[in-house]
Amino acid sequence: MQVIVIAMQKGGVGKSTLARSLAVAAVRDGLSVLILDMDTQQSVSQWAERREADMPVVVFSTENELPKKLAQAKDAADLVIIDTPPARSTEAPAAVEAADLVLIPTTPDVEPLEQMPRTLRLCRGFQRPVFAVINQANPTGPGEVLQTREVIDAMDAKAAPIVLHRRKAHRDASAAGLTAQEYDPKGKAADEIAALWTWVRAELQNSNPA
Ligand SMILES: Nc1ncnc2c1ncn2[C@@H]1O[C@H](COP(=O)(O)OP(=O)(O)OP(=O)(O)O)[C@@H](O)[C@H]1O
Numbered sequence: 001m002q003v004i005v006i007a008m009q010k011g012g013v014g015k016s017t018l019a020r021s022l023a024v025a026a027v028r029d030g031l032s033v034l035i036l037d038m039d040t041q042q043s044v045s046q047w048a049e050r051r052e053a054d055m056p057v058v059v060f061s062t063e064n065e066l067p068k069k070l071a072q073a074k075d076a077a078d079l080v081i082i083d084t085p086p087a088r089s090t091e092a093p094a095a096v097e098a099a100d101l102v103l104i105p106t107t108p109d110v111e112p113l114e115q116m117p118r119t120l121r122l123c124r125g126f127q128r129p130v131f132a133v134i135n136q137a138n139p140t141g142p143g144e145v146l147q148t149r150e151v152i153d154a155m156d157a158k159a160a161p162i163v164l165h166r167r168k169a170h171r172d173a174s175a176a177g178l179t180a181q182e183y184d185p186k187g188k189a190a191d192e193i194a195a196l197w198t199w200v201r202a203e204l205q206n207s208n209p210a
């Protein structure tokens with residue numbers, strides 16, 4: 001079992017969307033996947049209520065419950081994805097400590113990029129592999145992505161090679177209890193998630209070779 005944590009203090013950058021999208025991509029790849037929803041807003045838990053499929057399993061977890069929930073998942077799940085709340089929290093450090101890989105979604109805006117060093121420090125403190133994931137990029141031009149990559153480089157951090165652009169399919173899918181890959185399998189959002197998952201899977205293998 002491996003653990004991916006999605007963390008970023010700034011709200012609304014796409015943490016929960018990324019957690020759901022990667023979880024479904026992993027399920028489609030044949031893995032048994034558990035999402036631990038550590039955000040009291042419970043947006044992933046509510047998405048699961050709207051959903052008919054029984055995979056991924058979604059379970060809410062407090063910080064105190066986390067070790068037990070992870071122990072229970074050890075034999076039952078191939079992959080656990082933990083969604084964490086925005087703002088300064090005790091959930092994010094507890095999750096990062098348990099991570100094999102941390103992903104920090106950010107939009108190409110100054111506000112989340114200014115917050116990123118806090119999450120990076122947390123990951124470095126626990127010596128966890130960490131990558132930024134640029135999300136909600138403007139689909140019409142690469143300029144802002146190049147600039148965002150420069151800002152992330154300047155933090156001595158790495159960004160995932162795959163960028164997620166702003167695509168309506170993510171919102172529409174969420175409303176239907178689905179992800180973009182399920183809602184619009186031939187769309188660009190689906191392609192981007194598939195490519196991101198392929199890269200994430202390889203990073204997980206690097207971080208923990210079998
Ligand atoms: N690539 C994208 N394209 C279009 N819309 C997106 C994309 N990623 C996320 N969204 C939308 O942006 C909004 C915020 O996303 P999400 O809830 O995943 O962010 P979050 O970081 O989990 O927020 P919070 O900090 O409140 O938990 C949602 O309405 C979601 O559908």
Ligand SMILES: [Mg+2]
Nearest residue numbers: 015016039043
């Ligand atoms: Mg969220």
